[in-house]
Structure formats: C-alpha cells, structure tokens
C-alpha cells in the first residue's frame with residue numbers, strides 16, 4: 181500500500197465530509213467498545229492476564245534471535261520451507277517465486293496486515309495470479325478496490341447499506357440489507373474458489389518457537405480453510421510474531437479476542453504445525469513461511485522496542501477518539517490509530533509520517549486498554565521529541581517554544597506580559613472572550629471562543645490582597 | 654467539619670489559571686482554608702512546562718521543569734486545581750530527567766508531594782463534605798490526565814455529591830477526551846472540535862446546567878465551544894463549585 185501519511189489533515193477533512201463513514205465508524209467502534217467493556221468485566225483475571233501477556237511478549241523480544249532460530253528449526257523439521265525477507269520488495273519477490281514454482285494461478289487468502297504492509301496481492305497479481313480475499317471484510321473492500329481501514333475490521337468504514345449496494349453493483353446480486361444474507365452471498369461466491377485454488381495465503385497471529393507452529397485466529401473459519409484446503413499454504417509473518425512456547429498461547433488467546441471485539445473466544449483458533457503427514461485428515465502438502473523484517477530488527481535495538489510486543493488486537497484503535505473521528509484511511513497507511521502512529525514513523529521513517537505522532541491528544545485511552553501494556557502515549561511524545569531533534573519541526577513552532585520558555589523562565593517577565601495582555605484584554609474583549617485568534621492559532625477560534633486574559637493575573641491580586649511575605653519569593 | 658491545623662500547602666496555580674481564571678485560584682485557596690490549611694503562594698512560579706513537553710520540545714520543557722523544581726522544592730504539599738499539570742510533574746518530570754541523576758531524585762522528591770485539589774481534599778485531608786452550597790444540576794467531565802494519569806475519579810464525585818443544592822448527574826462517556834490536548838487543539842483544530850462536539854452532546858443529554866471538571870484546559874475547550882454556540886449550560890471549574898464562589902475575585 182502506497183503510504184499517504186503526509187496528507188493526514190487533508191484525509192481527515194475528507195472523512196468529516198463523508199456522512200456514511202461517520203455513521204459506520206460510530207456504530208462499529210461503539211459496538212466493539214461496549215463488548216470489550218463487558219468482556220473485561222466478566223473476566224476478573226483480566227489485569228493478571230495482561231501482566232503475564234506483557235511479560236511473555238517481552239521475553240520473546242528479549243531473545244528474539246534465539247526464539248526465531250528455534251522456530252525455524254522446528255518448522256523445518258516438520259516440513260515447512262522457511263524464507264527470510266529483509267523488506268517489502270524482497271517479500272514480494274519471494275512470494276512471486278513461490279507462486280511460480282508451485283504453479284499457482286489462483287490463491288485464496290485470509291486477512292493479513294503484513295501482506296498489506298508489503299503489498300503482496302499486487303505483486304502476485306502482476307504475475308498473473310488471481311488472489312481472492314476470503315475474510316468477509318476483506319472480500320468487501322477487495323470488491324470495492326479499497327485498502328482496509330482497520331486491522332481487525334477492514335471494512336469498518338462501510339455501512340451495511342454500502343455493502344448491499346456494492347454486492348448489487350459488482351456481483352449482480354439482488355439488493356438485501358440482511359447481514360446473514362450478505363454473508364451467504366459471499367460464502368457461496370467463495371466456495372468454488374476455495375476448492376479450485378492451488379495456494380492459500382495467510383498471516384500469523386503467533387509463531388510458537390518450541391513447536392514451529394503457526395497460529396491463526398479468525399472469526400469466520402476462513403483461516404483454517406485457507407490453510408488446509410489448497411495444496412500449498414504460504415504464511416507471511418513479521419519476525420515479531422514469535423512467542424517462546426506453545427504453552428504461552430492460552431493467556432494470549434484469553435486477551436486477544438476480548439480486546440479486539442469483546443468476544444471471550446474467537447470462533448476459530450488454528451494451530452498449524454508443519455505439512456500434512458501420512459494419516460492426517462487435512463493439511464497442506466507444501467508449507468512456505470516468509471519471515472519479514474522490514475525495519476523490525478532496527479526497532480528492536482532502539483527505544484521503541486516495546487511496540488513490537490503488539491499483538492494487533494486493535495483495541496487502541498477502537499478506543500481512540502481521534503480514530504473515531506477520522507477513520508482508518510486518514511492515517512494513510514496499513515496500521516491506523518495509536519499503534520499505527522507509532523509504527524508508521526518507525527517503519528516508513530519520521531519525515532514521511534510526521535503528522536501522525538502529533539495527531540493525538542495524549543488522552544491515554546490507548547495505553548489503558550492495550551492488553552500487552554505498551555506505553556503508547558509516552559512513545560508518541562518521544563517521537564515528537566525526535567522530530568525536534570531531527571529538525572523536522574516547523575521554524576514557527578521552534579521559535580514559539582523558545583519564546584514561551586523565555587517568557588516563562590522568570591515570573592517578572594511573565595508578569596510584564598500579563599500586564600500588557602490584561603490592558604489589551606480590558607480594552608478589546610469586554611465580554612471576556614476572544615472570537616478570533618491570529619496566525620497559527622486561528623484554527624482554535626474557528627468554532628470556539630478563547631478566554632480573554634484576566635485584567636489582573638491571580639498572583640498580582642494575591643499580592644495585593646495578602647501582601648508579600650518573604651517566604652513567598 | 655474536619656479541621657486539619659498545621660498542614661501547610663503551597664499553591665501551584667498553573668499559568669493558565671493565573672492568567673485567565675484568577676477566580677479558580679482564589680476558590681482553591683478558599684476551599685483549602687476552610688479546612689484550616691495554611692496556604693502559601695510561591696510568587697516566582699510560572700508554568701510547569703507541559704506545552705513544551707507534550708509537543709516534544711524537551712529542551713524547553715526541561716528548562717521549565719528545572720524552574721518549577723527550584724521554586725517548589727522543600728514544600729510539604731503542592732496542590733493545584735489542574736489534573737494535567739499535576740500529572741505533568743508527577744509522571745513526566747522523571748522522564749525528562751532520566752539521564753540526570755541529581756535532577757531525577759529531586760523530580761521524584763517533588764513528584765511525591767504534588768496533588769490535584771479534589772485528590773488532596775479527599776485522600777490527604779479526609780474530607781467527604783466540602784461544606785458548601787451551590788444551586789444546580791451538575792455533571793462532571795473526567796479530565797484524561799486526572800483520571801488515567803493520576804487515577805482520580807471518585808474524589809471529585811464524592812465531593813460534588815456532598816454539596817448542598819447540587820443535583821449530580823453522570824454523563825455518558827464522561828472519561829472520553831474532550832479534544833483539547835494542548836498543542837493538539839492548535840495543530841488539529843478540526844479534529845479537536847469534532848471531539849468537543851461529541852462531549853457537548855453528552856453534556857446536553859444530561860440536562861445539566863453546569864459541567865465541571867478538574868482541569869483548566871478541558872474547561873477552556875468545552876467552555877469555548879459552549880460560549881460560541883450558545884448552548885444552555887455553563888462550564889465551571891470544580892474549585893469554584895466546591896467554594897461556592899463562581900467567578901469571584903476579591
């Protein structure tokens with residue numbers, strides 16, 4: 181996906197104007213949040229589970245190379261072919277080569293953000309491979325020719341009515357707004373694809389180092405079908421997906437669906453270990469696993485390494501009031517919301533993504549819900565600091581901040597400013613409000629008033645009222 | 654009424670309240686003095702540095718933080734009518750000085766002495782009735798930094814509910830950000846206003862005459878939106894309700 185992160189402001193304006201989007205956003209995020217709150221309330225060990233999950237993910241990162249090596253050995257032992265991709269182009273090349281060597285003309289795919297990150301579909305399609313998305317949400321946006329706008333609910337920006345119209349237009353199906361009917365249409369369309377595809381493509385929610393297993397969590401069961409029906413299964417996963425032990429799964433799985441959609445359990449969890457063995461009822465004959473770095477080793481070595489603990493549950497996205505206002509497409513890249521605002525600068529580069537770390541009120545809601553306790557707000561502030569250090573701030577902001585610090589460095593200077601402001605304010609703003617601020621502040625007063633400075637600041641009044649005592653200085 | 658003689662408090666007035674809302678500072682003093690607290694106001698204080706810190710301008714933030722620490726070091730209790738300013742000192746000063754051991758220990762020392770007003774009244778003074786009178790239906794907005802930063806959500810409610818004449822109503826999504834975010838509201842005014850709109854919607858649903866909060870920033874944002882659109886509700890700082898002295902400057 182071509183990043184358009186720089187256009188965040190323009191993108192958000194577009195989102196505001198889109199009434200359908202606003203309806204869809206508030207419906208879905210509200211539902212997710214309500215369900216999440218209920219699921220957490222019914223799960224008294226939630227905080228304890230968060231603590232353990234956070235520790236497990238930290239442990240995985242602390243020894244990532246060892247766990248990865250173990251994963252690769254174990255997966256190979258069980259028949260998998262493991263490939264390492266340094267970046268997006270390399271991953272695309274490997275995937276295209278696999279498709280060619282395995283003689284693939286049709287592939288079915290379950291939802292994968294990593295595939296979006298590297299632009300996998302485009303690479304395969306350019307080689308004449310038809311890639312069909314089988315997750316309902318992904319199927320919808322593939323039909324619409326749009327990128328996903330949420331990591332859990334890719335079509336969150338579409339209302340039921342949008343989907344009905346889309347199915348009518350693109351598939352020639354009779355118009356229906358019934359969700360079960362829409363699902364049935366998609367299922368029927370997909371069934372043939374599942375049986376004729378030569379390859380299934382999926383991401384991975386976790387990679388277990390001690391067994392070489394790939395864990396897939398889905399709600400529709402399509403992940404399992406993608407992984408087991410076609411002859412070849414191709415997995416693409418970030419190297420950060422490794423967990424030390426299969427035994428770590430239960431606690432992670434107790435948090436992932438609860439945090440994501442508020443379900444106690446996802447409908448389908450598949451632990452896929454190796455290729456089909458003699459006597460197995462199902463499973464792929466060939467299993468390829470592409471492990472993608474794409475900047476992750478670099479992140480691991482720096483001060484933002486904790487972001488790699490992320491299990492992509494999307495809770496921080498659902499709860500973010502900025503996301504709720506602008507939607508996922510405004511962020512301009514694969515990962516929206518708070519997690520995206522940290523990942524984009526780290527993977528795409530800070531100059532390329534500089535609006536994102538700033539596009540947060542630091543309200544802290546994301547950090548509060550994150551099941552693996554990633555301090556996202558702190559990271560956003562840290563990135564803003566890096567921006568200053570790398571000279572990416574506007575001269576106006578830097579100058580403004582220097583001026584602010586000079587005024588505030590001495591109470592006397594502040595008082596002088598307050599005196600002037602008080603006089604001006606008494607003359608100009610009789611109603612004690614400012615209706616138009618100048619320059620960079622003009623946006624503030626477009627739809628709100630700004631308070632006028634008091635004629636006399638508090639400390640001055642206090643001095644007059646109580647007199648100055650030596651210890652007050 | 655519990656009187657706590659011998660407790661002395663240093664008022665951290667905050668630059669915003671000092672400049673724009675002196676009545677909030679006076680109300681804070683009045684409430685504290687009502688409980689026998691000896692309040693002093695260090696006159697050389699200015700700003701805690703939050704605008705610089707939050708926008709990633711660490712150098713300026715560090716300069717402000719150092720100034721704040723030099724003014725307030727040695728004080729027994731530092732009380733402020735602003736949740737976000739308290740959270741700044743408590744949680745972010747240690748971040749700013751993580752590489753300067755001497756400043757870091759001073760930062761921790763002072764951080765342990767900073768309280769937001771309602772938190773101080775309830776947790777330190779043990780107040781459960783502010784002993785004031787105020788007429789009206791009041792709803793409360795949780796400031797992000799007061800609730801998620803300092804973990805203070807019950808104290809203001811306990812106090813508000815105990816005030817004679819106050820009919821307290823909860824709003825939906827009371828802890829959803831109002832969209833202020835300091836520099837955010839200047840850099841992204843349109844998003845900020847969308848968030849304020851939703852907050853106002855929730856406030857109006859309650860039918861309250863007054864919305865209150867423990868943070869000057871939120872009240873500037875919510876109050877400014879109300880004043881521009883003429884909504885039938887007022888934004889009043891919680892200190893003024895506790896003091897029963899809205900807008901009063903001696």
Ligand code: SF4
Pocket residue numbers: 439489490491492493494495496497519546549550551552553554
């Ligand atoms: S950062 Fe935390 S809350 Fe956000 S997607 Fe990752 S795990 Fe979930």
